[in-house]
Every structure is written in C-alpha cells, then in structure tokens.
Amino acid sequence: MWKYITAAVLSSVLMLQGCAGGVNASATEQKNAITQMRSDVLTELYRQKASARAELQSAPGYATFSNANVNVILASFGGGYGVVRDNRSGTDTYMKMGEVGLGLGAGVKDFRLVIVFHTAEAMQRFIDQGWAFGAQADAAAKAGDKGGAVGAEASVDDVTIYQFTEAGLALQATLKGTKFWVDKDLN
Secondary structure, three states: OHHHHHHHHHHHHHHHHOOOOOOOOOHHHHHHHHHHHHHHHHHHHHHHOOOHHHHHHHOOEEEEEEEEEEEEEEEEEEEEEEEEEEOOOOOEEEEEEEEEEEEEEEEEEEEEEEEEEOOHHHHHHHHHHOEEEEEEEEEEEEEOOEEEEOOEEEEEOOEEEEEEEEEEEEEEEEEEEEEEEEOOOOO
C-alpha cells in the first residue's frame, strides 16, 4: 500500500514542477508565468516585511520560488519552480526545485520562497550547485486570505531565506533535502 501512496505523491510532485503557465505551455508562456509569480511573491514579501525591498535592491541578486509540498505520515515530497535574478547584469536564470524528507507530518502546503544572496559568490554557488539541506517544523492552515501560517526567516552562508505559505493545511516536523537546479528548457 505504501508504495502506491508514494508513487501517487511522487507523480503529483513531478507534475507540479512543470506547472508554471500550464502543463502544455510554451517556454515563453512558462517564463511569463514565473515572472508573474516573482512579482506576486515580492509584493507579498514587501507587504509582510517592508525592509526587504531595500535588502533585495542592494543585494547582488535574489531568487523567488513557488513550491507545493505533500506530507504523508513519515515522508515529505515537494516540487516547484522559480527564477534567480542577477541585479548587476539584469539576467534571469530559471530553475526547478524538488525536495524529499523524512519525519512526522500530514497535509499539503503551497508555499513561496525568497532567497536573497548577499554575495555574488553565494548566488553563483546556488546556481551551479543548488543544494540546500535543513530541518523544518511548521504549522499552516490557510486558504487565500483566510487562516494563518507560520513563516520563517533564516540567514546562512551569505544568504537570507524568507518563506511564507500561500495556501494549505499541514502540520509537519521533517528533516529534508532540497535540490535546486537550472531548468535547461527555459534558459
């Protein structure tokens, strides 16, 4: 039974990774959808933390990601997409993300990440290597503007990460690995 649940969850996550602009969207449509997501995410970040605007503008670069996460008893799976903006050159690098974790949890969560790179080296390392590992404990109960979600802010290795929940219902405590990688189809 668990292998069927795991297969269903993994299939859902893989489908979510390609959802920017729709499953059959062209590369231009996907890029436009990701650009709109970035705009929406930054608007929400600035609403929640006004000082983040100056932080992003003065940084060498930043990234925005949209991610859906599914927790089933002892496993956590997630996938999404995003873009890294190099503030100095004005270029965008489109990326994908996936995550797998172990721990107690149940539910589904749609969340957004903003990653601020405080050095050009940290940004380039993220684009080239893309790995991030971490522990996560959170609770979310939100749909649209209803409900509440516990957000997170962390600073590590010349990077600040903001995370907030878009929609979902989840209670989890997991140890997970996240992989970010360049989307070869969009770059």
